[in-house]
Amino acid sequence: MLKLQNIKKSYDDNVILDNINLEINDGEIVSILGPSGSGKTTLLNLILGLTDADSGKIEFNNKDLTNVPMEKRGFNIVFQDYALFPNLNAYDNITYGLKNNPDISTKEEVDELIHLLGLEPHLDKKIEMLSGGQKQRVALARTLVMKPDILLLDEPLSALDGVIKESIKEKIKTIAKELHLTTIIVTHDPEEALTLSDRVLIINEGEISQYGKPEEIIHRPNNNFVKDFILNQLEIKRNNIFSLFQVNNNLSGELA
Numbered sequence: 396m397l398k399l400q401n402i403k404k405s406y407d408d409n410v411i412l413d414n415i416n417l418e419i420n421d422g423e424i425v426s427i428l429g430p431s432g433s434g435k436t437t438l439l440n441l442i443l444g445l446t447d448a449d450s451g452k453i454e455f456n457n458k459d460l461t462n463v464p465m466e467k468r469g470f471n472i473v474f475q476d477y478a479l480f481p482n483l484n485a486y487d488n489i490t491y492g493l494k495n496n497p498d499i500s501t502k503e504e505v506d507e508l509i510h511l512l513g514l515e516p517h518l519d520k521k522i523e524m525l526s527g528g529q530k531q532r533v534a535l536a537r538t539l540v541m542k543p544d545i546l547l548l549d550e551p552l553s554a555l556d557g558v559i560k561e562s563i564k565e566k567i568k569t570i571a572k573e574l575h576l577t578t579i580i581v582t583h584d585p586e587e588a589l590t591l592s593d594r595v596l597i598i599n600e601g602e603i604s605q606y607g608k609p610e611e612i613i614h615r616p617n618n619n620f621v622k623d624f625i626l627n628q629l630e631i632k633r634n635n636i637f638s639l640f641q642v643n644n645n646l647s648g649e650l651a
């Protein structure tokens with residue numbers, strides 16, 4: 396279990412995160428959801444170990460990680476821009492981290508991940524020849540072969556759309572469940588958070604607004620922020636789709 400206790404983080408005199416208390420169970424998918432500037436990436440970076448908290452405690456499986464450096468925490472992140480090596484092909488990108496640590500994953504385990512992510516047809520391709528969704532899957536595979544204890548994903552779906560987005564979403568879910576891998580995802584999209592995660596952490600101006608299962612958030616929003624910001628966005632999306640149907644129906648009526 397990952398446990399954050401009373402985390403506080405400031406930059407200069409600005410308090411960015413305050414009073415963050417959070418528990419994430421092993422194998423759980425948790426989304427961190429909030430508007431731009433609410434502190435999502437800062438929280439992800441604190442868990443990763445890229446940033447230090449001013450105060451508070453981070454524990455993983457009862458071990459105090461607060462002062463453990465990033466490379467010793469055993470967590471790994473897929474950045475928003477994938478950060479792949481452009482001069483290497485997909486396979487060499489995936490196995491790059493194993494060069495110095497060949498015992499972490501066997502050839503069979505690497506092949507299994509490549510299969511799970513449907514990357515067989517793309518292994519010889521240079522990164523520039525891959526689509527956004529393919530790059531995302533290569534970045535995921537490259538991180539997963541290192542067998543992190545926690546997988547962190549920063550806006551993994553924001554550069555993707557439509558069918559590709561749904562397919563990556565399903566792949567993230569499948570992998571998290573098959574590998575029993577704790578997965579923490581930053582997103583600003585309520586639909587993404589609610590459909591992808593076991594639990595959603597909603598933050599507003601650096602504080603936790605609600606932490607709960609998607610159905611709890613939808614049926615029992617804790618406060619006006621959750622209601623107004625999150626649920627309104629979903630409502631607007633729904634209304635946009637229905638009004639589009641209306642326009643199309645009217646148009647086809649006029650044409651008939």
Ligand SMILES: Nc1ncnc2c1ncn2[C@@H]1O[C@H](COP(=O)(O)OP(=O)(O)OP(=O)(O)O)[C@@H](O)[C@H]1O
Nearest residue numbers: 406407411429430431432433434435436437438583
């Ligand atoms: N290194 C830094 N130095 C100073 N201020 C920072 C730094 N990193 C982030 N901030 C500030 O902290 C606040 C939260 O930033 P953060 O990137 O965590 O938000 P976010 O919720 O991830 O936003 P977005 O969705 O736009 O990426 C912002 O006001 C930002 O300007």
